[in-house]
Amino acid sequence: MSPALAQSTISFGYWGDPPELPPFEEIVSKYQAAHPDVKIEIQHAPWSGYFTRLDAQLAAGAGPDVFFITNVPSYASRGALAPLDDLIKASSFPIDQYVPSSLLTHSFEGKLYSIPRDSAPSALYYNSDAFDAAGVAYPNADWKWADLRDAAIKLTTTEGGRITRYGLALESNDWATWVQQNGGKVFDDPLKPTTFLLAEPAAVEAIQYIGDLINKDKVAPNFLEAEQAGGTAQLFSSGQAAMVITNPSRLGTFADVPFKWAVANLPGGPTGIHSNRTGGAGFAINANSKNPEAAWAFLQYLAGPEGQSIFAGAKAAAVPAMTGNETVRAAFKAPFGDVFLKEADVGEQFPQFPRFVDLSNLYIQPALDLVWNGESTAADAIGGIKDKVNAELAK
Structure with a gap:
């Protein structure tokens, strides 16, 4: 030594x-x-x-x-x-x-x-017992966003007007994956950006899709609600969510839950794009x-x-x-x-440059929160910060 x-x-x-x-x-x-x-x-x-x-x-x-x-x-x-x-x-x-x-x-x-x-990378965990009870076919490699939404609607249960089980729970920091799956980008370059692209149609459509799952279809809890419930892992483990998109570390977390479950690949975007984070x-x-x-x-x-x-x-x-x-x-x-x-x-590659955290905290996350909370459309919320973020990138 x-x-x-x-x-x-x-x-x-x-x-x-x-x-x-x-x-x-x-x-x-x-x-x-x-x-x-x-x-x-x-x-x-x-x-x-x-x-x-x-x-x-x-x-x-x-x-x-x-x-x-x-x-x-x-x-x-x-x-x-x-x-x-x-x-x-x-x-x-x-x-x-x-x-x-x-x-x-x-x-x-x-x-x-x-x-x-x-x-x-993330993947789609699903409660096999819940799928069987609802008569929904298990996820497969051909699934796209429409299939995910359809299953989430069928798997969401209510009692007395109150949601007792969500069809799907999502991680708050994975929104860029959805943008990628729709052929969009957050910036022109994730490491050395010069232009903010989240306000472009493909990206806006992806953000709105998430917002609609939460607020229009009501098949996924908003991120604050999920956090207050103990997080997505707790929602899935307790049977309060039939599907969750999360990472492989949850294999151990879910090992002893009292129901059958499995893991499938993420659904592709509307045009079949398969993308994940690295x-x-x-x-x-x-x-x-x-x-x-x-x-x-x-x-x-x-x-x-x-x-x-x-x-x-x-x-x-x-x-x-x-x-x-x-x-x-x-x-x-x-x-x-x-x-x-x-x-x-x-x-x-997700956005990864020195100023990203500051830009996210100051502009991007507050705009996304408006969408997640149902206070604004994705087009209005993200369009409202486009010029501000581009001005920051130009400094």
């Missing part, structure tokens, strides 16, 4: 619901067993509070040495992350075994700042780490074949980003793994 690593203490920050935590815990346990002179302090938080705490820590020049991260450009642009390229080259870390598009998501201005854990979350080193050597040593295990195999083989499976490694590929034996791998193949 290197003397520099002796008596080292590093901290590791990550988010996750209880079913998602075992692989993180296993990785930490195995690493410490193999490196008894390294102590790893855990900083865990649920998704809802993780970034609030992390942002405050980083702003104060603190924070965990190694941490789980998304929206890498936003953090890299303000100097919060350590660049990894020189470390990778010096240690011959097998970065070439990663999906190139995933690496692009974790880069900023030509430098890599995070190593992806997964590609995080990139997933990754692991970065704090630019202010007091133990960068120990942090990099741990990150190599965490993001290398050993750690990737543990994540790939976990009950709450993560579709691995290190698909060029046969050991990792062999470890991915999750239920419906073929569905998720197929969805990963049609993954597209």
Whole structure:
């Protein structure tokens, strides 16, 4: 063991619901067993509070040495992350075994700042028992939006004028997938945008489709209602939603629910376009780490074949980003793994540039909320911010 690593203490920050935590815990346990002179302090938080705490820590020049991260450009642009390229080259870390598009998501201005854990595609989970009771055919590879809507209508149940089960529950951060499935885009370039395209007809139509599922058809809860009910996972687990579109980590969450369920590919858009998201979350080193050597040593295990195999083989499976490694590929034996791998193949880059979070918080999300809440049409809400967002991009 290197003397520099002796008596080292590093901290590791990550988010996750209880079913998602075992692989993180296993990785930490195995690493410490193999490196008894390294102590790893855990900083865990649920998704809802993780970034609030992390942002405050980083702003104060603190924070965990190694941490789980998304929206890498936003953090890299303000100097919060350590660049990894020189470390990778010096240690011959097998970065070439990663999906190139995933690496692009974790880069900023030509430098890599995070190593992806997964590609995080979504899929359609459905309650087989509910489908059987309603006499609705199970989802298949030929489904399009119209089929999804029709099934959601038939699966929604009411009692005394109150909805007792929604046909569908949606994740609030997946709206761009629908835009892609309709042949639209959010920006002309997801990494270096010059033009805002969400107000174009194809994108507007996709946003309105979601809004209509919520407010016109009333087959899906609005996102605030879903959050107050405990989130989409809770809605599906409790039988309050017959279908949910979410990621592979929910395989573990739904393992013990009291009904039969399965997973299908996402329905295609009206013209048959199949699209999903790519990139997933990754692991970065704090630019202010007091133990960068120990942090990099741990990150190599965490993001290398050993750690990737543990994540790939976990009950709450993560579709691995290190698909060029046969050991990792062999470890991915999750239920419906073929569905998720197929969805990963049609993954597209979501908007990922330093100012996206600010533009989203200031303009895009408030406009979308008007649609989700039934206060405006997509055309009016998004059309109302088009010039403002383009003006910001021109600065």
